[in-house]
Amino acid sequence: MNTQNRFSKRYSFEFFPTKTEAGAEKLLATAQQLARYEPDFFSVTYGAGGSTRDRTIDAVIGTQTATGVPTAPHLSCVGDNKQEIIELLDHYKANNINRIVALRGDLPSGMGLSSSELRYANELVSLIREHSGDHFEIEVAAYPEMHPQAANFKQDLLNFKRKVEAGADAAITQYFFSADSYFHFVDRCESLGINIPIMPGIMPITNYSKLSRFSESCGAEIPRWVRKQLEAYGDDIDSIQRFGEEVVTRMCERLLQGGAPGLHFYTLNQAAPSLAIWENLKLGERR
Template identity: 65%
Template sequence: MSHFSIEFFPAKTEVGAGKLREVARRLGELGPEFFSVTYGAGGSTRDRTLGTVKDVLALGYDVAPHLSCIGDSREEIGELLDLYRELGISRIVALRGDLPSGMGRGLGELPYAADLVRYIRERHGDHFRIEVAAYPECHPQSGDLGSDIRHFVTKAQAGADSAITQYFFNADSYFHFVERVRAAGCDIPVIPGIMPITNFANLVRFSDACGAEVPRWVRKQVTAYGDDAASIQQFGEEVVTRLCRQLLDGGAPGLHFYSMNQTEPTLALWRNLGL
């Protein structure tokens, strides 16, 4: 059985929150295994994350809140975990998180994602299914893929159940990463993260910042379309649909869609793939 999930980020306004509830209703009809909700650097979106989690729960769907450990104390993280358990949540996406501006490296009582995973297990045993991050094209702050693999295996050994990758557009990078992980003796499922191509300028800017590679041929083709938004959308949909098919045909255990709080991009991929 393949596993499919969809990610949201917390809306900044009540109007945005209302729109997100409607997006969740529509995408919920597809029957994803769960929705995840992101969490800002140093818990900067803590209240909005919690609000979004409650909204999606109220619609009757399973939710996996993101939880990052940079900048938060064990007590703060523990209280949030206790609250999530009280709300009936049984899945957490455990992340180190981005360093907030002006903060030094390794700040906090739980400086790395593996530390957070261990803490969740210490406090709540096996109650939560724990997802962690994976970086097929190497974490932007990592020196090489070998150290990335070692960090990933450490997270699995700490108690992670499965992983969701940073998005990518080269299927070979995913399959190579999984091969290296398996060779290192780690067998947890690694779910590819899928980013629809919609606003291409924003995608390139974000990709450059987070270390995800947008292939040169894709950039060149989009440039050739100029201001033809319809052609860019169709091309992007074809590229990402093909990527998803390669991944599933190659044995990927499922897909995690970065919805960007929009209905149509994820819906189009879902239909194209016949999920």
């Protein structure tokens, strides 16, 4: 498992594009606050079926311009045809964007995979490489606890391997709360000859009810002991956040000590929860 130690540590933060001007201003303020910690990059999500396309573009270019931190757009293939994707790649290249998070993307209600020219993330990675060569560093998704729509773990690993073989440079995992699930996943990847950096996705715990709903939909398991303690706090938000910070910090310590090549924080457009973990880990002193 320690083979990932050969990769230098890197740290990144993820945002989502907002619907209002006030939200966009808050996102930029959050990015500027986080930029002071010199992350390796930011990323900005992309709505189901490309539903946030313009807002993602604006957030990516605006954030990189304002902060100087390389900012990567998420790009999905579901709902977009090849020409639209190529035009988007050219637009990003012209605006000095050099990293892409390539995903299949969520299916909007009523849409099937057969309605898209590209159906899987490995096909999107191949298209990016064919059209743009090595201009973009390509991140892809990984699922230590298995993609919720995968038939089984073996099939999910083979799907991941196809993305790597298509030209992915690195991967970011779905969030999880068990370091063992990450280590087991990396071990299985290495047994298949997959040797790209696999960045653990880290979700700070700030609101249990929202976290529980989202985790159910995306297949992220909340360990029973964590769930029961969070349930016991009820509406005591301060206790939930203190406990969550402790749990996630300890997990991050174990991940880094065990050879993880860095951390990718799902910020939900808030700086404080991720920075609390950052400060607990004293990441600035490790760089």
